[in-house]
Amino acid sequence: MSDFSLELKKAVKGEILEGDSIPAKLLTDFVGTLKGHADVYLKASGRDDVVAAVKLAHRFKVPVVVRSGGTNLVGATVPEGGLVLDVSGMNKVISFDEPTMSITVEPGITLKDLIAYVESRGYMYPPDPAEKLGTIGGNVAMNSGGMRAVKYGVTRDYVLSLDLVRPDGEVVTFGRKVRKNATGLNLKECVIGCEGSLGVIVSVTLKLVPLPEYSLSAILAYHSLEEGIKSVNVILGAHLDPTAIEFQEKKVIAYGEKYLGAEFPVPSAVAYLIVTFDGTKDSVLERLEKCESVVKKNGAFEVVPLTDPELAAKVWEIRGALARAVKATGPWEPVDTVVPLDEIAPFVASVNQISEDEGVRIVAFGHAGDGNVHLCVLKDQISDSEWPARLDRVLRLVYQSAYDKGGMLSGEHGIGKAKRRYYLEHANKDERELMLKVKAAFDPENLFNPHDGYTL
Amino acid sequence: MSDFSLELKKAVKGEILEGDSIPAKLLTDFVGTLKGHADVYLKASGRDDVVAAVKLAHRFKVPVVVRSGGTNLVGATVPEGGLVLDVSGMNKVISFDEPTMSITVEPGITLKDLIAYVESRGYMYPPDPAEKLGTIGGNVAMNSGGMRAVKYGVTRDYVLSLDLVRPDGEVVTFGRKVRKNATGLNLKECVIGCEGSLGVIVSVTLKLVPLPEYSLSAILAYHSLEEGIKSVNVILGAHLDPTAIEFQEKKVIAYGEKYLGAEFPVPSAVAYLIVTFDGTKDSVLERLEKCESVVKKNGAFEVVPLTDPELAAKVWEIRGALARAVKATGPWEPVDTVVPLDEIAPFVASVNQISEDEGVRIVAFGHAGDGNVHLCVLKDQISDSEWPARLDRVLRLVYQSAYDKGGMLSGEHGIGKAKRRYYLEHANKDERELMLKVKAAFDPENLFNPHDGYTL
Numbered sequence: 001m002s003d004f005s006l007e008l009k010k011a012v013k014g015e016i017l018e019g020d021s022i023p024a025k026l027l028t029d030f031v032g033t034l035k036g037h038a039d040v041y042l043k044a045s046g047r048d049d050v051v052a053a054v055k056l057a058h059r060f061k062v063p064v065v066v067r068s069g070g071t072n073l074v075g076a077t078v079p080e081g082g083l084v085l086d087v088s089g090m091n092k093v094i095s096f097d098e099p100t101m102s103i104t105v106e107p108g109i110t111l112k113d114l115i116a117y118v119e120s121r122g123y124m125y126p127p128d129p130a131e132k133l134g135t136i137g138g139n140v141a142m143n144s145g146g147m148r149a150v151k152y153g154v155t156r157d158y159v160l161s162l163d164l165v166r167p168d169g170e171v172v173t174f175g176r177k178v179r180k181n182a183t184g185l186n187l188k189e190c191v192i193g194c195e196g197s198l199g200v201i202v203s204v205t206l207k208l209v210p211l212p213e214y215s216l217s218a219i220l221a222y223h224s225l226e227e228g229i230k231s232v233n234v235i236l237g238a239h240l241d242p243t244a245i246e247f248q249e250k251k252v253i254a255y256g257e258k259y260l261g262a263e264f265p266v267p268s269a270v271a272y273l274i275v276t277f278d279g280t281k282d283s284v285l286e287r288l289e290k291c292e293s294v295v296k297k298n299g300a301f302e303v304v305p306l307t308d309p310e311l312a313a314k315v316w317e318i319r320g321a322l323a324r325a326v327k328a329t330g331p332w333e334p335v336d337t338v339v340p341l342d343e344i345a346p347f348v349a350s351v352n353q354i355s356e357d358e359g360v361r362i363v364a365f366g367h368a369g370d371g372n373v374h375l376c377v378l379k380d381q382i383s384d385s386e387w388p389a390r391l392d393r394v395l396r397l398v399y400q401s402a403y404d405k406g407g408m409l410s411g412e413h414g415i416g417k418a419k420r421r422y423y424l425e426h427a428n429k430d431e432r433e434l435m436l437k438v439k440a441a442f443d444p445e446n447l448f449n450p451h452d453g454y455t456l
Numbered sequence: 457m458s459d460f461s462l463e464l465k466k467a468v469k470g471e472i473l474e475g476d477s478i479p480a481k482l483l484t485d486f487v488g489t490l491k492g493h494a495d496v497y498l499k500a501s502g503r504d505d506v507v508a509a510v511k512l513a514h515r516f517k518v519p520v521v522v523r524s525g526g527t528n529l530v531g532a533t534v535p536e537g538g539l540v541l542d543v544s545g546m547n548k549v550i551s552f553d554e555p556t557m558s559i560t561v562e563p564g565i566t567l568k569d570l571i572a573y574v575e576s577r578g579y580m581y582p583p584d585p586a587e588k589l590g591t592i593g594g595n596v597a598m599n600s601g602g603m604r605a606v607k608y609g610v611t612r613d614y615v616l617s618l619d620l621v622r623p624d625g626e627v628v629t630f631g632r633k634v635r636k637n638a639t640g641l642n643l644k645e646c647v648i649g650c651e652g653s654l655g656v657i658v659s660v661t662l663k664l665v666p667l668p669e670y671s672l673s674a675i676l677a678y679h680s681l682e683e684g685i686k687s688v689n690v691i692l693g694a695h696l697d698p699t700a701i702e703f704q705e706k707k708v709i710a711y712g713e714k715y716l717g718a719e720f721p722v723p724s725a726v727a728y729l730i731v732t733f734d735g736t737k738d739s740v741l742e743r744l745e746k747c748e749s750v751v752k753k754n755g756a757f758e759v760v761p762l763t764d765p766e767l768a769a770k771v772w773e774i775r776g777a778l779a780r781a782v783k784a785t786g787p788w789e790p791v792d793t794v795v796p797l798d799e800i801a802p803f804v805a806s807v808n809q810i811s812e813d814e815g816v817r818i819v820a821f822g823h824a825g826d827g828n829v830h831l832c833v834l835k836d837q838i839s840d841s842e843w844p845a846r847l848d849r850v851l852r853l854v855y856q857s858a859y860d861k862g863g864m865l866s867g868e869h870g871i872g873k874a875k876r877r878y879y880l881e882h883a884n885k886d887e888r889e890l891m892l893k894v895k896a897a898f899d900p901e902n903l904f905n906p907h908d909g910y911t912l
Binding site: 099 | 557598630633641645669697794828862863868869871879883
């Protein structure tokens with residue numbers, strides 16, 4: 001037993017596991033391909049545990065990987081020795097403040113619990129990542145996006161303030177409960193999306209909005225994905241204020257259907273858009289009607305409003321389960337490219353070409369309204385020995401295509417360990433040099449997620 | 457003549473002025489109280505001039521203050537020796553990209569010209585700072601807010617990417633033309649609002665939205681400011697999706713009326729809210745009607761929709777001219793506090809108390825929908841010798857009240873030189889320590905705006 005873990009046991013209240021007694025599921029991410037190892041695991045019982053553990057890690061120069069819901073898709077929770085600091089047990093609502101329409105929570109609260117809490121009080125937390133078992137701490141650390149980004153933006157846009165335990169164990173508060181802030185460099189914005197590389201988020205104050213009176217989605221059915229994608233700019237330009245515009249190919253939806261034993265409407269379609277509107281009921285119905293009229297002139301052969309709550313729930317359940325459904329088919333690699341709005345269809349076409357050329361199945365779905373295209377690369381029958389090299393080749397081609405089209409590696413999942421090598425191929429060197437200097441400003445010993453994302 | 461200016465003359469095409477030949481108006485800000493001095497002034501003719509000048513400044517260790525429209529209110533363009541780098545001549549639209557609904561501009565383009573350019577093409581640039589002669593470079597450097605922040609957010613929310621000439625003269629691009637980005641630390645967010653302390657912004661790509669079909673404002677008249685402010689949360693909570701909610705006291709409006717020789721509606725009111733809605737015409741009219749009904753139950757004694765375009769233009773002209781109108785009355789000091797939404801009325805009450813106790817006139821107006829309260833502290837008949845100490849005392853009391861109420865020093869103007877001492881009184885020391893380290897990561901020689909805002 002190391003001096004570090006001896007001291008840690010004296011200093012904290014939370015559960016500690018060591019070496020081989022740490023279950024493998026606490027050393028990986030949601031994909032499960034990358035397997036890590038750690039010397040010590042701590043399930044923090046609260047902020048004091050985090051501060052004590054970080055101070056000790058700093059003293060003993062022990063690397064730290066923070067984990068919470070463990071739903072990340074890029075290996076950002078895969079340790080290479082050192083301490084796994086699990087904040088998933090810190091899952092309380094600290095305060096709900098109706099007059100300022102804000103809520104302060106611990107990092108381990110799941111999106112599911114947060115949504116239930118605020119919706120029962122008449123408010124909405126607008127970011128809507130598909131994985132509802134992810135936690136707010138993780139969402140902030142990755143700047144998670146989600147389906148409502150078209151109208152409401154991403155996690156970043158709702159973080160009023162946060163408390164960070166710095167790599168030396170000091171707690172720093174960034175921001176206050178104010179809606180605008182031009183008081184000095186906005187470092188809160190650096191912490192959001194840092195993938196755990198700048199410290200441990202121990203509380204977050206989020207901005208809420210009044211729960212819309214009414215929300216309605218509709219399925220738009222197309223004979224090809226390209227026609228569907230072409231509709232997106234039409235919808236965006238038609239003053240319809242959509243909340244979400246998702247695109248799905250039928251072949252992808254089939255995974256969700258099979259996984260859940262449920263059926264999607266308009267089975268004859270090759271591709272779908274799912275659009276959502278919210279607001280007053282009259283306004284929603286008016287915009288949906290207008291949407292139907294413009295998309296029918298632009299390739300949609302059927303429009304199915306999801307007015308039946310059961311059908312609506314089923315559709316979103318299938319959409320939400322796509323990653324799990326694909327995972328159930330065997331080894332897979334998720335990809336989170338983002339491209340300019342006018343490059344979605346050309347990019348998906350290039351991906352289909354890569355898939356055909358390389359003989360590797362790739363399915364595409366995602367957030368058409370903001371250019372965030374999710375791919376799943378599937379192992380299928382490719383042998384274990386061949387798979388890593390085939391996958392690597394496919395990923396290189398896919399990212400090259402995204403960057404060639406003015407896109408970037410990640411819209412909302414982050415870089416992590418899984419995408420690190422591809423990021424480094426395309427990184428703007430001058431920008432990364434500054435990232436490393438900023439990392440050093442927070443973490444001069446490079447202890448926090450030292451092998452993750454943009455880091456050294 | 458210094459070696460630096462000799463070399464500079466050889467390296468650039470833009471106009472150069474030296475020492476006493478630099479006009480005083482190029483060495484101050486919009487307020488005009490702080491007067492700076494510089495060795496050299498360069499009106500950059502383009503990006504090459506900026507790169508050449510910054511490289512030379514770096515070589516000769518010459519401090520640099522960037523200026524553009526010169527409309528800032530906190531002394532961020534007041535040099536203390538060294539080079540004034542004026543980018544106001546770099547004012548072109550570089551490209552307008554309709555399919556991605558974005559525009560790339562040089563930093564010196566005025567908000568007025570940008571608005572005219574995009575609106576004539578059916579698009580809106582949503583941030584709406586009152587000062588339309590400010591430039592985009594300045595807006596990005598200060599993270600300017602404006603009147604539409606309630607619905608649309610601030611400058612930060614519309615910057616897709618920017619090119620920064622780093623303090624060593626290298627050009628770094630942050631971001632691409634994508635709507636989401638989780639690819640490494642988001643340093644673009646640090647540059648936005650840095651007050652020129654991290655380098656020179658030489659181009660900016662902005663996200664646009666389709667120009668709303670219809671927009672309508674209304675004046676809500678109250679017998680007291682407190683009643684008006686109480687209405688704000690009612691409006692925000694009533695699913696009305698307002699674009700702007702401004703508050704004005706009649707005594708403040710009087711400055712604008714006198715300045716422009718125009719008259720505001722409902723002269724019997726003590727305070728006004730101005731609310732704006734945009735969207736489809738039906739939806740706007742419906743929301744305004746609902747607004748009228750809820751505010752009349754909450755203290756508004758009259759509601760005047762500004763359907764007459766002439767009246768609407770006059771009202772916004774008066775609102776937009778308030779800073780100029782107040783300036784015309786003599787020496788003044790603008791204040792840009794931001795407080796939590798439920799603290800606006802208590803904060804304004806405390807300001808009125810300070811004004812009475814100290815015998816110094818303070819007028820309050822601002823963005824009620826986001827808690828950003830602008831004050832003007834007026835010299836009036838106070839003697840020149842007494843004024844600095846009286847003003848200092850008032851500012852200390854005002855900022856203390858804002859911080860006591862959970863607020864901050866600046867919502868959208870920044871800190872600059874004028875507010876630096878008050879910022880330092882309230883700064884979170886751990887946060888500022890990190891700001892200084894991040895500043896050093898970009899600017900190790902501390903050459904850019906070295907005496908401004910949060911800097912050393």
